[in-house]
Amino acid sequence: MLTKDQSSRCMLIKIRHRDSFRLTIPIALFVFDEIIEALRDILEVIEDVISFKEGFYIGNAVGLIQEIFSELRRHKGFRLVEVEIEDFYVLIELK
Amino acid sequence: MENEKMKILQMIQEGKLTSAEGLELLNALQESEKQETNQQVNRTRDNSKDRFLRVRVSGDGTGIKKADVNIPLSLLKVATKFVNVGMGMIPKEARVQMEEKGIDLEKIDFDELLMLIDQGLSDGKLVDVDVTDPDQGRILVEVYVD
Numbered sequence: 001m002l003t004k005d006q007s008s009r010c011m012l013i014k015i016r017h018r019d020s021f022r023l024t025i026p027i028a029l030f031v032f033d034e035i036i037e038a039l040r041d042i043l044e045v046i047e048d049v050i051s052f053k054e055g056f057y058i059g060n061a062v063g064l065i066q067e068i069f070s071e072l073r074r075h076k077g078f079r080l081v082e083v084e085i086e087d088f089y090v091l092i093e094l095k
Numbered sequence: 096m097e098n099e100k101m102k103i104l105q106m107i108q109e110g111k112l113t114s115a116e117g118l119e120l121l122n123a124l125q126e127s128e129k130q131e132t133n134q135q136v137n138r139t140r141d142n143s144k145d146r147f148l149r150v151r152v153s154g155d156g157t158g159i160k161k162a163d164v165n166i167p168l169s170l171l172k173v174a175t176k177f178v179n180v181g182m183g184m185i186p187k188e189a190r191v192q193m194e195e196k197g198i199d200l201e202k203i204d205f206d207e208l209l210m211l212i213d214q215g216l217s218d219g220k221l222v223d224v225d226v227t228d229p230d231q232g233r234i235l236v237e238v239y240v241d
Contacts, residue, residue, distance in 0.1 A: 064173070064176055064177050067173050067176070068170065068173050068174060068177075071167070071169055071170045071173045072167075072170060074167075074169070075167050075170075078147075078165055078167075079163065079165055080164070080165060080166070081162075081163070081164050081165075082161065082162070082163040082164075083159075083161065083162045083163075084159070084160040084161040084162070085159050085160065085162075086160075
C-alpha cells in the first residue's frame with residue numbers, strides 16, 4: 001500500500017565547536033517511541049507495587065513525554081532549535 | 096439560517112413559491128451552511144497544525160550570535176498538560192512563598208493563553224526587542240507566531 005508518510009522519522013542533533021569537535025547524533029523517533037512505550041508498561045507494573053508520591057504517577061509523566069514526541073513527529077522537516085554561541089553551534093532538526 | 100428556512104416555507108404556504116422552487120432554495124441554503132462550517136473547521140485545523148511559535152535572537156557581539164527556536168503550536172498545547180502535572184510537584188513551602196509575593200500559579204490559565212495566541216494573532220510580533228549593549232553589541236530578540 002503506497003501512502004505518503006507525513007511524519008518525521010529521525011531527529012538529528014548536531015554539535016560543533018569551531019573546527020575541533022563535531023558530533024552528529026541521529027535519533028530514530030519510531031525506535032524512541034517504542035522504548036518509551038515499553039518503559040511506560042514497566043512503570044505501570046512497578047507502580048502497582050510501589051507508589052512514589054501520592055497523586056503522582058511517573059507513568060503519566062512518561063505518557064506525556066510520549067505524546068510530545070508523537071506530536072513532534074507529525075511535523076516533518078523543520079529546525080526545532082539552532083543556536084550559535086561563541087564557538088559552539090547546536091542544531092536540532094527533524095527530518 | 097432557521098429564519099430564512101421559515102420564510103421559504105411560509106412563501107410556499109402562501110403560494111408565492113412552488114414546492115420545487117422552495118426545495119431548490121432550501122438546498123442552496125443547506126449548501127452554504129455546509130461551506131461555512133467547512134471553512135471554520137479548515138481555519139482551526141490550519142491554525143493549530145501549521146503555525147509555529149518562533150523565537151529569533153541575533154547578536155553582533157561575542158555572546159549569542161544566533162538562536163532560533165521553532166515550536167509548533169500544536170506541540171505547545173500538548174506541553175500545557177505538562178504544566179498542569181508539574182504544578183502538583185511544586186512543594187507547598189515554595190507555593191506559599193510565591194503567593195506571598197503575589198504569584199498564584201493556579202490562576203494562570205495556560206490553555207486560554209494558548210488559545211489567545213492561536214486565534215488572536217494572524218501576524219504580528221509578541222516580542223520585538225532591539226538593544227545595543229556597549230560590550231555585547233546589537234542584540235535583536237523577536238518572538239512571533241506564523
